[in-house]
Amino acid sequence: MMKRIKISNCLALVLLLAFSSCMKPRVELDDTQWGDNANITAAVLFKYEEVKNQLGYNEPVTGYQNVSIATPSNVVDKSQATVRIVAAKGTDLTKIGIRFSHFAKSIEPINGAPAAGIIADFSKGEFTYRLHSADGTDRDWKILISVAP
Template structure:
């Protein structure tokens, strides 16, 4: 009798384990709508800093600093014009950008510098393709200049 109970319990455990392996339902990304729009652009650069950190020897490192900019975002024509404030030791060849968007993915097109990394933005304008969760894509043209 004990072996029958033991066998029944084992069968129930196996059935319970296989009952939990049903395929999951994939989310419907189309409910999020078209989000392939640029909200704003942040610009930054890295400055080398040296400090002894109270250890005697000097240590070199980098500090991420924001470059103030003014920008015009044209949602109808998918264009952004970014004008950087004039900063010593900063020009369009040594900055990085962060594209603020609700899109699912940002893809540089035709040799545009990768967003989030320091790059050369002096030869623009540049095109970035934004992919929305619902499948919509939009190519954005971003131009950079430095204020006089």
């Protein structure tokens, strides 16, 4: 009987220790250690193209594919916080989207700029996006889009 009590006490102690670790407060990540990263490193214009594939079915399967728009010029100027994109001749700026590469914590369209990642009208030519860095730095970036003549 005594041996049974010792085993059950040990088991209870192990379970208590195991479950009490879940009750301890977690250590939060200190975002400020990453510094000021409110910078864009690249921007790419894209469009959706309809594609049809047979895929071994009786009927073709229709869908859309995200296709990058080749641009003869894409200049990122970190000192001026600008990105200049000259799209290929004939590009319809009313039906494109934009993707950014950046190290910021988040990126936010401001002053009516279209959200990144969706098809929108970029024919206005100039847009502003606010980048929020992990250390609390906010920086507004101007995106200048035009079409090659």
